[in-house]
Amino acid sequence: MTTERNFQKFFSAVLCVLLFTLYNSTNVYSQLKTVTGKVTDKSDGSPLPGVTIKVKGTASGTTTNSNGVYTLKAAANAILTxxxxxxxxxxxxxxxQTNLNAELVSNNQRLDEIVVIGYGTTTKKDATGSVATVSAAQIKDLPVSSVDQKLKGQIxxxxxxxxxxxxxxxxxIKIRGSGSIGAGDNPLFVVDGYPISNTSGQVSNPLNVINPNDIESITVLKDASSTAIYGSRGSNGVIVITTKQGVRGIPVVNVSAYTGIQQVPQKGRPQMxxxxxxxxFRKDIIVDDFASRGLVAxxxxxxxxxxxxxxxxAGTNWYNEIIHSAPMSNLDASISGGSENTKYSFSLGYLNQEGTLRYTGFDRYAIRMNTESKIGKKLRVGINMAPTNSVQRLNSFESDFVDVLSRSLWLxxxxxxxxxxxxxxxYVISPGMYAGPNPLNSLEFAGTKSTNFRGLGTAFAEYQILDGLKLKYSFNVDYTNASSFVFNPSFVGGVNSPPPTVPNSSTNKSTSFNWLSEAILTYDKTFxxxxxxxxxxxxSAQKERA
Structure with missing residues (x-):
């Protein structure tokens, strides 16, 4: 009996709450008034279809029709956005009021934004091809080692x-998918007007020559009309990189630094x-083998x-033994300024990135300096230099069955x-198994050290012949000196080859010199x-000697 009374009380309370809610909802709805209006462009009065109108602080909203007209229910004193x-x-x-019209003001700021295109600049509203731009402000806080990594998810x-x-x-990097079956998909990189080598792989990256914090803007030219001026080199798209230049004013000093930890997440590790x-498992293999032949092991x-x-x-998880939490740190310092006739910029950068694979890493020392001077009213000259030295500590991985990563899965x-x-x-060996050297010994004592020096330099002169008519000549150089050294000591050994073994060593050296000479005549006039x-x-004439 008591249970029935409690149930009746509970049911009565719920019914009262529902009736009260329904009453308030009806009362609120009855207070809503219908408002109509027209949304137009303030400059010429033309109607704007598809304008979004929302009641601030609520989920209520609508859009204008093809004639710019809208209808909406809102409470008095509501704010419409x-x-x-x-x-x-x-x-x-x-x-x-029953009628509320609105006039919107066009925002031309983005349309007047300057974008860098092939051999020049234009405004976004005048660009006829498919062009996308990323500014330094959009990518400045991304802690990565190279410029291309900063573009992920941006364009x-x-x-x-x-x-x-x-x-x-x-x-x-693929711009609008693969552009070739066998010739590669890498786009052309143009740094301050200088096309550089675009070959990259597992251990090489041409953009390591650029300190990401020296970037002013990145423009991606996607379609054929935008890249045609670069010829076949731009068939996979063009990435135009503009570095920071000096500005007129008092010297400005910037110092930035960050540090962090890189990890391989547990979710991404193989289950061993x-x-x-x-x-x-090994014992069961033998027992099952004997049982299949009617025998008992x-x-x-x-x-x-x-x-x-x-x-x-638990035994030894070799995969977990060869990876670790790896620190990464970066330090940048720059100074820029200038007077009415001369501008300058100078920057230093240092990056230290330890690999999540033990005993691997990357160090980069980068310098960039540029200056620009105006001589008289018509002549402008400048020079840009960017030497970079990098050191990579590598090892054999992701290559075959015997590399250190693959070995850690079957040892x-x-x-x-x-x-x-x-x-x-x-040496790691068990009955009936492949045997191999301790992967930590391979990483520590049998790694490869690669050193790469690369210097980019540009000198230019620009003369204004007439109002709107300019002649610019530039000479660019790209010098690279690379070397690698590897030594395999006798006490490390190899797969199914226990130590001591015959030690071996190898050294590779390469040098390349690339120059570019260009003369550009530009006429730009507004009528x-x-x-x-x-x-x-x-x-344009370019030659590479290796």
Whole structure:
């Protein structure tokens, strides 16, 4: 009886709440008034279809029709927000009137934005091809080692993926998908008007020559009309990089630094058998093999290492042993300024990136300096220099069955990293298994050290012949000196080749010199405010010697 009364009380309370809510909802709805209006462009009074109108603080909203007219229900004193692409957003207060019109003001700021294109600049409204620009403000806080990594997720139609986790390694960049079956998909990189080598791979990245913090803007030319001026080199798209220049005014000093930790997340690591599971697995293989032939395996048939799986416990996870939490730090300092006739900029950068694979890493020392002077009223000269030195500590990985990463997946977990005396176990071997050297020894003592020096330099002179007519000559150089050294000591050994082995060493050196000479004649003139003529004529010669 008591239960029934409690249920009746509960049901009555719920019913009262529902009736009260329904009453309030009806009362509020009855207070809403219908407002209609028209949204137009303030400059010419033309109607704007598709304008979004929302009641601020609520989910209520609507859009204008093809004639710019809208209808909406709102409470008195509600604030209506009008927003439309290319126009400034406005807010109007609805005080109960039945008609509320709105006029939107066009926002031409983005249309007047300067973008860098092939052999010149233009405004976004005058660009006829598919061009996308990323400014320094959009990418300044991204802690990565190279410019291409900063573009990830920034530009539609540009796919950027890291082909390997090598510190200082290259990335794969595709603009609007693959443009070739066998000739490669890498776009052309143009740094301050200078096309540089665009070959990249697991361990090489041409953009390592640029300190990401020296970037002023990045423009991606996507379609054929935008890239045609670069010829076949631009068939996969063009990425135009503009570095920071000096500005007129008092000297400005900037110092920035960051540090962080890189990790391989647990979710991304392979699930390995522990020592007990592996020994049991090997034992079961033998037992099942005998059972398939109608026999029973005895202890004599099972190798001693697999007879008592429980003794091993967790064993050794070789994959976890060769990776670690790797620090990464960066330090940049710059000074820029100038007078009425001369501008200058100077920057220093240092990057230290340890690899998540032990005993690998990347160090970069970068310098960039540029100056520009105006001589008289018509002549402008300048010079830009950017030497960079980098050091990579590498190892064999992601290449074949015997590299250190692949080896960590099949080495026996029954063998400890260190022996009973605390010394590193030199060789990992279990019955019926491939054998190989301790991967930590391979990483520490048999790695490759690659050193790369690359210097970019540009000198130019620009003379204004007539109003709107300019002649510019520039000479650019790209010098590279690279070397690599690897030594495999006798105590490391190889796959199925226990130490000591015959030691070996190799050294590679390469030098290349690339020069570019260009003369560009440009005529850019605006007539009667709304008409513009832009003509470019030039000569370019480039040669590379390796």
């Amino acid at each position: 009008f927003s439309y692409i290319g126009y400034n957003e406005i807010q109007l207060t609805f005080d109960g 539609p139609g540009v796919q950027i993926s890291t082909t390997t986790g090598t510190p200082g390694g290259g990335t794969s 058998l522990n020592g007990t599971e592996f020994a049991q 005895t202890d004599a048939d099972i190798p001693e290492a697999y007879r008592n799986p429980a003794q091993y416990g 026996s977990p029954l063998i400890p990293v260190n022996d009973a005396n605390g010394n590193r176990t030199p 009667a405010k709304d008409h513009r003529l832009n003509v470019v004529m030039g000569y």
